[in-house]
Amino acid sequence: MHTRNRTASAAAGASSLSFAPSVSAEAYAASVPNFNDPAKMELVYLLDASISSQQRFAQSSDSPPYWALAAAQNKALKALSDPSSPASDLFSARQQLQNALWDYDYRYVRDLNETRIVMGRLGNWIYSSYPSSDPSYLTPWEKGVVDLIDETYAYMAGLGNSRSEAVKAYQYFNFKLSALSDLETPDINRYASSLASAQARIAAPLAQLGQYGVNMDARVNDFDRASAFMQALLNNGPYNDAVYTAAMHDVNLYASTIVNSEELARAIKRAQNMVDTSPRGIRSGEYPASAFGALNRAINHAQRVLETAASAEEIKNESYELNFVATEKFEQSVKP
DSSP, rough: OOOOOOOOOOOOOGGGOOOOOHHHHHHHHHHHHOOOOOOHHHHHHHHHHHHHHHHTGGGGGTHHHHHHHHHHHHHHHHHOTTTTHHHHHHHHHHHHHHHHHHHHHHHOOOOOOHHHHHHHHHHHHHTTTTOOOGGGOHHHHHHHHHHHHHHHHHHHTTTTSSSSHHHHHHHHHHHHHHGGGSSSSSOOHHHHHHHHHHHHTTTTHHHHHHHTTOOHHHHHHHHHHHHHHHHHHHOOOOHHHHHHHHHHHHHHHHHHHHHHHHHEEEEHHHHHHHHHHBBBSSSSOOOOOHHHHHHHHHHHHHHHHHHHOOSSSHHHHHHIIIIIIIIIHHHSSSSO
16 A cells, blocks of 8 residues: 655756656657546546556566556556547557556455455554544544445445455445545645656666667666656646655656666676577586576567566566576586
8 A cells, every 4th residue: 555645845847857868758758737637637637546456566577467567557656647538549558558457456356255354454644643533533534435435335335256256345445545535735845756766766877778788778668758758747736645656666667677677787797698609518516508598588578678678567577587487497407
């Protein structure tokens, strides 16, 4: 669960962007995002709910359902941030995200007790700040959450005990919880600071990737677009807090993709050095031809992932496979 801060203040201007923005990025930064469209806000709430699920089940980031969910989030965020996106793009993005989130939640929500646990933790977190459970202490958002917990228990009373019913209950609560973000005041300074941190985070990895000769143009353009859209929100807000949460998530996704790309490129370089410098043969201290073939196949696969992966998590998983599986198998194949 991502908790929320409830203060507001001014943000830095578009000139604070630390990258050299593309023409499209400059257009985003100069635009005034419009979220009056109910279809856009429904997609924003769905994105916010998906981010909450990822945070609750963070240990699962090495799984294909997580990668599919991240790819669906990317598509949705591109549709939201592009002022020229037609309604058909928003609808398509929403369908893909709904399907990916169902698959993701279905993997981890096993029974109705899962939703009870989530609601219990959130209720305890709310009341832990106050000297009693007197509802007069509660902020509008907190009161909304307490009412939603009661509403969800009533909804669950009419459901069966199947896993699908359990996921239905969890998503009922999760989606409605995201919609309560309109009762909160976004912390503009915190989001501005997060944007600056993400921009600083990719500087060293990008420089290293340039030394490796890896073309990051497409991913840098995506990061530029996401950063410029976030800056436009900061310049022209305040908007609903869920809008900032979704936009900042987009920035962090692309930043992580660049950072993880550098780690994978480094792993590929290390593995290639093993291939180039290790002695080949059947005598003691040498490596069999089959070991070179296996490591070369792993390197080629890693290179394809580096060039085509849609999510930072897939790239991170491939780094692990190359660093701690393929190269270790190669090292263990040395003739005694």
